[in-house]
Amino acid sequence: MDTGNMNANAPCPYAIEVENLTKRFRVRHMETLKSTLLGLRGRREHVEPFTALDNVSFTIPHGQTVAVIGRNGSGKSTLLGILARIYVPTSGIVHLWNTRCQRARLATLLELGAGFHHELTGLENIQFFAAMLGMSEKEIDARTPQIVAFSELGDKIDTQLRTWNDGAKLRLGFSIAVHTDPDILLIDEVLAVGDEAFQQKCYRLIASLQAQGKTILFVSHDLLAVERVAERVLWMHRGVIRMDGDPRTVLDAYRAFSAEQGG
Numbered sequence: 001m002d003t004g005n006m007n008a009n010a011p012c013p014y015a016i017e018v019e020n021l022t023k024r025f026r027v028r029h030m031e032t033l034k035s036t037l038l039g040l041r042g043r044r045e046h047v048e049p050f051t052a053l054d055n056v057s058f059t060i061p062h063g064q065t066v067a068v069i070g071r072n073g074s075g076k077s078t079l080l081g082i083l084a085r086i087y088v089p090t091s092g093i094v095h096l097w098n099t100r101c102q103r104a105r106l107a108t109l110l111e112l113g114a115g116f117h118h119e120l121t122g123l124e125n126i127q128f129f130a131a132m133l134g135m136s137e138k139e140i141d142a143r144t145p146q147i148v149a150f151s152e153l154g155d156k157i158d159t160q161l162r163t164w165n166d167g168a169k170l171r172l173g174f175s176i177a178v179h180t181d182p183d184i185l186l187i188d189e190v191l192a193v194g195d196e197a198f199q200q201k202c203y204r205l206i207a208s209l210q211a212q213g214k215t216i217l218f219v220s221h222d223l224l225a226v227e228r229v230a231e232r233v234l235w236m237h238r239g240v241i242r243m244d245g246d247p248r249t250v251l252d253a254y255r256a257f258s259a260e261q262g263g
């Protein structure tokens with residue numbers, strides 16, 4: 001995957017460029033039931049490739065907020081995982097740029113508690129994360145109180161993460177992600193575990209990031225939130241982009257499709 005610096009003179013109108021992205025997983029099938037039915041002893045195993053993303057291409061200009069929707073298993077998290085460099089694609093190219101044509105600073109919120117150290121306290125995790133993102137000690141000292149205040153975690157911030165509930169992990173993860181000055185923010189679903197008040201607060205902050213010109217790509221099954229927040233919607237279906245356009249058009253088509261499937 002090439003995410004290196006582009007020629008400084010080259011134009012880079014896009015924050016995210018995805019070209020012919022394919023991801024195949026090797027899925028191990030255990031034929032326990034079949035073996036039993038056939039009276040065979042033990043389990044047989046075979047490995048089959050599964051294409052989670054199939055030659056996906058799109059671009060997202062700087063400052064756009066895009067929602068990714070689609071049924072369970074359609075490839076949404078796989079796509080964000082590749083953009084976040086958690087998965088290596090089977091083939092294809094991803095470029096992530098900031099407006100100065102340098103490698104973009106990413107903030108990701110893909111899985112609750114992912115990347116955290118559960119034996120460390122909330123505060124220690126903030127410092128660890130900020131240092132990993134390349135922030136200086138001075139920057140970390142300046143940002144930490146903002147992160148703690150936004151999370152509203154109170155004294156919990158001084159306790160180890162292993163005892164935390166999901167909502168608390170979301171509060172910490174979201175607060176860190178949005179206060180570390182990212183160019184691009186990737187969010188997969190996790191907002192759903194926040195209580196109503198915290199979700200509202202997250203959406204207000206997302207609006208302020210939008211106003212600052214950040215690029216946001218988020219996965220959600222909450223179509224009302226998508227309608228409220230997104231400027232554009234990608235509908236993924238079986239590893240391909242089935243539709244890409246303005247929220248109203250894509251959501252209408254997706255709702256009609258879902259009603260047909262459910263009915």
Ligand SMILES: Nc1ncnc2c1ncn2[C@@H]1O[C@H](COP(=O)(O)OP(=O)(O)OP(=O)(O)O)[C@@H](O)[C@H]1O
Nearest residue numbers: 025026027050052071072073074075076077078079
């Ligand atoms: N590590 C893996 N190994 C094998 N198959 C995988 C792996 N990760 C994902 N898959 C498969 O790839 C497909 C796409 O999964 P993905 O998690 O991207 O879907 P999704 O659109 O995020 O679904 P959901 O709405 O349920 O979160 C699924 O069929 C899933 O089982």
Ligand SMILES: [Mg+2]
Nearest residue numbers: 076077078188
């Ligand atoms: Mg997912």
